[in-house]
Structure formats: C-alpha cells, structure tokens
Amino acid sequence: RNERTENDYAEVRTKVLTGEVEIPLDYRLLNEGGDWRVYDVVVDGVSLVNNYRGQFSKILRSSTYADLVDQLRKKSDKIKAQ
Numbered sequence: 871r872n873e874r875t876e877n878d879y880a881e882v883r884t885k886v887l888t889g890e891v892e893i894p895l896d897y898r899l900l901n902e903g904g905d906w907r908v909y910d911v912v913v914d915g916v917s918l919v920n921n922y923r924g925q926f927s928k929i930l931r932s933s934t935y936a937d938l939v940d941q942l943r944k945k946s947d948k949i950k951a952q
Contacts, residue, residue: 872884878900878901878902879898879899879900879901880898880899880900880901880906881896881897881898881899882896882897882899883896884896884897893913893914894912894913894914894915895911895912895913895914896911896912897910897911897912898910898911898912926938929941
C-alpha cells in the first residue's frame with residue numbers, strides 16, 4: 871500500500887521514473903477542515919521542511935530574523951523575474 875493515514879495526517883508514497891532511475895517522492899499531508907494539504911515533500915529520503923529548517927537555523931545563528939526575511943524576499947523576487 872502506498873498511502874498511510876493517522877488521524878489528520880497522511881503520507882502518500884510515489885516514485886518518479888526518469889529513464890532507468892527511480893526516485894522516491896513522498897508527500898506528507900494534513901487534513902484541514904476536510905481538505906488535504908501537502909505540508910512536506912520528501913525527495914529520496916530528504917525532507918524539504920527539515921532542509922529549509924536547517925538552512926534557516928544556520929542563517930539565524932549569524933544574522934537576525936529581519937535578515938532572513940530579506941534574503942527570502944530577494945530570492946522570491948529573483949524567481950518572479952525569471
């Protein structure tokens with residue numbers, strides 16, 4: 871079975887096939903008012919939430935929260951400009 875639920879949480883396990891390579895891609899979901907929403911994606915065993923949390927913590931150790939927000943805004947603006 872490729873899905874698992876527990877209370878308001880669920881995980882759906884999928885695989886992306888690229889040629890002969892198979893990459894596990896799992897979605898973690900939360901049920902909010904009857905709607906399932908993805909709150910994390912795990913690519914080949916690496917959680918995007920944990921990855922970003924680690925990056926943010928590293929920035930906050932040497933900077934301020936305002937600096938972190940500024941960096942995120944700049945990255946967002948750069949992506950929007952493409």
